[in-house]
Amino acid sequence: MRGQSDDMVQLLTPDGTRVEHDEFRFDGTTEDLVGYLKDMILARRFDAEATALQRHGELGLWTPLIGQEAAQVGSAHALRPADVVFPSYREHAVAMVLGVPVTNMLSLFRGSNGGYWEKLDSFKNYQIVIGCQTLHATGYAMGLQLDGAVGNERDDDNAAVIVYHGDGAASQGDVNEAYVFAASYNAPVVFFCQNNQWAISEPIALQSRIPLYQRARGFGFPGVQVDGNDVLAVKAVTDWAMARARAGDGPAFIEAFTYRMGAHTTSDDPTKYRERADEEAWRGRDPIARLTTYLRGMGAIDDAWQDAVEAEAKEFGAAARAAIPTLEATTMERLFDTVYAEPTVALEAQRREYAEFAAALEEDA
């Protein structure tokens, strides 16, 4: 694959063979892996369900994650409760692993509200403006540092930030500024870049002439390319990056080399700009298939397990579908209430204007 480096960290090959790496080791158990596989299957099912909901007009838009399950599930499992996540807009599986209700994401894409999310203290709102969140994450990490939540002898007292962005975002000024600030202040932030090869229709070659992970060195912190479809390798590399950030060793950059198997969003049409053969080649590196092969080969899962998980996934999808009519749309009242933390007389006047107009309309009806 173009852009794939010889140094790419891989612990499970596409055909499901376990390999070792000099520097990075997976220290989890087989039970952990079975759990990750289940997470990936549920995430893929939810993603398919949400895509279908958009097709049925229930969501205005959806950003499919298919293909990126290992990058997201593996990195999410490297996080601890005190760590904080700044997502872009495709981190559905990260959210699910962290126990963020999927109704949060469904509400956003349905247009029900702008992000009255549960668990906002640990998993921030989705970010639509490409790359803006990298600066927020860096600032937050600077705050952790000022609060003394980094580099303590007792590791439990430490925390760090992980921020997700894509290959397209790597061209944004904000993202490059975030790298500079993070390096200058030695902020405890991990930049987790899912290089899924495509920024809508633009290939990675248009964003970068060198593998993205190599850029990190120029900013003054380590960068690692990891097989983004290998959940073991992703977990191992993210563990390393988060641990050094928490310890006060500063930022790190992870390029998770993966592929966006679906469209950019439900409004996109990849047949216009990319080859089927390319997609097929990547289908052979599927994150779920390779872990399934591996775990079946060692006898950790069997048909009964797979059937049970499939049933659970189906149920999970059905629950997401069933939740749609329960998603409450915000109200103009609530919006007027929250434009400012401290209300203004001028906006109160507009609220009254709105209320009187709405009441008059109702009377006419």
Add this chain to the structure above:
Amino acid sequence: MSETLTMAKALNRGLRRALQADPKVLLAGEDIGKLGGVFRITEGLQAEFGENRVVDSPLAESGIIGTAVGLAMRGYRPVVEIQFDGFVFPGFSQIVTQVAKMHMRTGGHTAMPMVIRIPFGGGIGAIEHHSESPEAYFAHTPGLKVVACSNANDAYWMIQQAIQSDDPVVFLEPKRRYHVKGAVNFTARPAPMHQAQVSRYGTDATLLCYGPMVKTCLDAAAVAAEEGTSLEVVDLRTLSPLDWVTIESSARRTKRAIVVHEAPKTLGVGAEIAAKLHEDLFYVMESPVLRVAGYDMPYPPSRVEEEYLPGVDRILDAVDRSLAY
């Protein structure tokens, strides 16, 4: 207790007091540490409060504002300095797409108690991009609050009020008045930040102005008084929200209003005030609301800036037209 200070020194004292009062307040910006900022507004503060609270930033305005968003999320009250008005635009996306919207999009969960200090306006003979008046962009953006101080006393108090606000405040400092001295009363209770103030009472017409134009309008009112015309001068102080109570009560009394600002005329703060006065006081006003403003051109080279900027004569000419209507 009162002391005569320049506006620059008054801002410095106000920032110092805010840093003393709340350990969550921190300052960030380019050259604000050892140097004390290019205008010396933060002079001595890093030495007193340390590098963690008065932070020199890399030269990246979006980075300064974007990291302040993250610090605010973490519970800090960042006060960022933009070195000159014309350099705020690299940070414009963060201000408009992130800072302004965060509170509403999170349903009130995440406030943005942040102050963005911007030295603004012309009249100092500067090179291009150093004399701009970008206030309308920010006043047009819901979710932001925008204020402008015009004298030392307001500078001292309003900067502290802005820092205490749980909303993001764009704090405009009239750079050509930085060295004008005025009495600062450290003990008298200040007016609320979002309140306009009558700087001079009059009966024939009202001049509505803010920031650097307040002094110009007061000068114009003094000249007019010699000619027998009594002008009221209202210092708006707050541009978002505008204080309609004070603005309209003055307009009701004088029945004639002229808005004065350095920013280009079209779709500026003056346009909003004129529209609102026509909506609310159509039968009260004796003449159309006039605007004396910068012309609709990019800010000119400094050798001709005095012809671009509203001055006493242009203001008095507008007063004559208003009275003759």
